[in-house]
Amino acid sequence: MGAFEKQGARLHLIAQVDQETVTLLTSPQGPGSDGVQAMAADTGLTPSFIALLQALGWNDKVFLRAALQGLPTGAEVAAxxxxxxxxxxxxxxxxxxxxxxxxxxxxxxxxxxxxxxxxxxxxxxxxxxxxxxxxxxxxxxxxxxxxxxxxxxxxxxxxxxxxxxxxLLPSLAEARWEAASGWGAADDEEAQRLDEQAITHGREQAGPTPSEDPGWYNTEEGEAWVQRFLAAYNAYGDTHGQRVRDRHEGIFQGREALQSRAKAILLDLIQGQHLG
Incomplete structure (x- = not known):
């Protein structure tokens, strides 16, 4: 049940990952039910395994390639x-x-x-x-x-x-950081207040926008305005929001560590298919 027996399909998938054309695995939106079923039929992999691969590796070509290469022909992936x-x-x-x-x-x-x-x-x-x-x-x-x-x-x-x-691993990283740092409701309110102030500051520094049309932001003038806004917005946060920056950095590091470990666990299990 769920044996990876279609070697040609596996090699084709690896080639698509290398060329970044296998959107079913490399899109942040996920493969969707129809896409999962089609890939399962083509490769012999189970839909659950395909969806897990995509969730862990949609933006990590190295991981996807290692996972697909590591599965030996005939490997049982259902479990x-x-x-x-x-x-x-x-x-x-x-x-x-x-x-x-x-x-x-x-x-x-x-x-x-x-x-x-x-x-x-x-x-x-x-x-x-x-x-x-x-x-x-x-x-x-x-x-x-x-x-x-x-x-x-x-x-x-x-x-x-x-x-x-x-x-959901990023949510766990956030909860872990907040618990360790003592971040609470008052910090949330302060972060929101600082964000609103930074937005106001960014708009003041970037200057008025001559058009309400969203398409204006895609023009050369609009893109320049966005760059001025972001520079002022970020500068305000750098000056006034040290604790907020600490939170963002801490959560980012925690998320990266959790996701890296989750990938390593799956790769270790895949490697174990050679031994079992």
Missing amino acids: LPGRWLAALWDEIGEALEARSEREAVANVLDLHRSAATGVAVNRTVWRKARAAFVGSEAGVPGAVAAIVVATAWDPLTTHGAFADAAL
């Missing part, structure tokens, strides 16, 4: 997304301290193991698995719970379940 989730859980699961939540996560992972072997899991069972996290607290535990809830769907019918978990 890989579920194994990826289990390994990811080992990395982020410390945020859930309640025993009931940890047991609920274990239940979701068990359901995915069953689904990967072709065992049908009733939709009611999946619904109950998601309900175990309803009302989870905010902050880091809430962000982790959201990742688990996103995957608590039947991968045979909801192909983007694992991909949604990958796409």
